[in-house]
Amino acid sequence: MEKRYIGVDLGGTNIKVGVVDPAGKLLYKTERPTRAEEGTEAVIRRITSCAREAAEAAGASWDQIAGVGVGLPGFLDIPRGVVKRLTNLPWENVPIRDLLEKAWERPVMIDNDANVAALGEAWSGAGAGVSDLVCITLGTGVGGGVIAGGRLVHGVGGAAGEIGHIRMEEGGAPCGCGQRGCLETIASATGIVRMAKEMVASGRKTALAEAARAGTLSSRDVFREMEAGDSVAREVVERATDALARAMATLSVVLNPARFIIGGGVARAGDSLFRPLREAYKKHALPSAAEGVSIVPAQLGNDAGVIGAAGLVARRGD
Ligand SMILES: [Zn+2]
Structure with a gap:
């Protein structure tokens, strides 16, 4: 059973979720509106359900999912997995990594959106x-x-x-x-x-x-x-x-x-x-x-975010 990684690209307008294979190839991608006005908990619930649905749509069982990476637009405490403040979303001091690990029972890593895009390009885009x-x-x-x-x-x-x-x-x-x-x-x-x-x-x-x-x-x-x-x-x-x-x-x-x-x-x-x-x-x-x-x-355009986010967990040991 080949491993799969999920990448989440959270933006002020849309949540993008992708399922990626160990070579950095995007197998499936979906997106839905963020609706930040409904509050932090509602957005986190949307992220967690969207990831599970994406895995299913990509034909992957949850057991195959080796981890989830999340790209976020703003200021983060990366080692602690905490959002300090986001651009375009009213989040402050949200322990996002722990919340998501609890919901998914999978390792989660976070990073800012620009870093995640760079990692995506480095993994399977213009910087491969x-x-x-x-x-x-x-x-x-x-x-x-x-x-x-x-x-x-x-x-x-x-x-x-x-x-x-x-x-x-x-x-x-x-x-x-x-x-x-x-x-x-x-x-x-x-x-x-x-x-x-x-x-x-x-x-x-x-x-x-x-x-x-x-x-x-x-x-x-x-x-x-x-x-x-x-x-x-x-x-x-x-x-x-x-x-x-x-x-x-x-x-x-x-x-x-x-x-x-x-x-x-x-x-x-x-x-x-x-x-x-x-x-x-x-x-x-x-x-x-x-x-x-x-x-x-x-080279990856809008997919760089989800591919790179998945790369946070897929390339941990590199
Ligand atoms: Zn400046």
């Missing part, structure tokens, strides 16, 4: 077979996960990999973390839109003006207009990719990873993002730390 990599998710914010020597890096308080909060600009835009000028305020979708809006407000002529004034501007519009030759859009993209590349160059001299894996909504811009990013990285990185380094798109 690579023991040193950095995964960066460019979405509403900028998330990061670091794998060094094949293991997720947590640091002493679990803050390792918070790449989005590397400060890139003195006195820059305010960040959700309380600092100013973090990478997240520049290289996230939100940051790209903010910079484009500022250029429009300062009177620069650009095809982005109408959407910026109407409040409908997206980072996708910025990349599209850059490709169409808009110089303001180009400046915005270059500022974002330059900041990201400088942060990556710094990470290179600390960790010397073989691969940077870039995911999230902004990475869907494809070459429009990767071309300027690779050029800027070459410019900023120490040649000996940049040699043999590749900058590649994430």
Whole structure:
């Protein structure tokens, strides 16, 4: 009877649950609304029943389930298995690991969503077979996960990999973390839109003006207009990719990873993002730390969370 692992990706909107085999292949995935407003206990009940149903739907008996990993968006005490505080969910000091272990009678491990996504990519995505990599998710914010020597890096308080909060600009835009000028305020979708809006407000002529004034501007519009030759859009993209590349160059001299894996909504811009990013990285990185380094798109998309969460338990001994 081959072992199966369950990965849970808890978000403010949806709970995603996947059943994964020992090679990191996703066998079955389901999702349902989180309904955080119904309270912590109701959400935990939904997670526990959803996992059991997913196992059944994947054709696995509960005896086959060797453990469950859970990715959570927020601040965690990972060794104790406790949620300190979540983003988009009103959870505080919830001993989630113990609660779930009791409900499932299986070992449970937790980690934050960005780390879990990095582990997913490292296990069976764009980082398969690579023991040193950095995964960066460019979405509403900028998330990061670091794998060094094949293991997720947590640091002493679990803050390792918070790449989005590397400060890139003195006195820059305010960040959700309380600092100013973090990478997240520049290289996230939100940051790209903010910079484009500022250029429009300062009177620069650009095809982005109408959407910026109407409040409908997206980072996708910025990349599209850059490709169409808009110089303001180009400046915005270059500022974002330059900041990201400088942060990556710094990470290179600390960790010397073989691969940077870039995911999230902004990475869907494809070459429009990767071309300027690779050029800027070459410019900023120490040649000996940049040699043999590749900058590649994430492969697992929305499945990285459930696969990586399952990987927390499947790859425990690695
Ligand atoms: Zn910050």
